[in-house]
Amino acid sequence: MDLGDNEPAVETVRVEHGGDDRSPSLAVVKAIADLAGVEPADLATEANVVLYDHVDPDALDALVAGRSDATVDVSLTVAGYHVDIDATDVVVRRIEE
DSSP states (O other), X not given: OOOOSSSOEEEEEEEEOSGGGOOHHHHHHHHHHHHHTSOGGGXXXXXXXXXXXXXXXXXXXXXXXXXXXXXXOEEEEETTEEEEEOXXXXXXXXXXO
C-alpha cells in the first residue's frame, strides 16, 4: 500500500482474548510481539517492551475480562504502540515515521 511520501506506514495486529484462556494482558503482549517480530516471551529482552511499565496487567485483566455483556473500551499507549482493548479483542497499531 502506497501512502505517499508524507504519510507514515501503519501496521495493525488484532488478537482475540478470552478464548484459549488468553487474558487481555497476554493478548496485548502477543500483539505487540507480533508487530515487533519477536516471541512474546522475548518481548522485554529483544524489543525492550515491558507491559508492566505502562499498565498493571492484573488491573487490566480485571477491568476487561469476562465483560462480554457490557461495552468495554480501553485505550493506552505502550512503548510507541497504540493499544485498543474491547470485550473480545486487542488491536495494536504502530506508526512508523
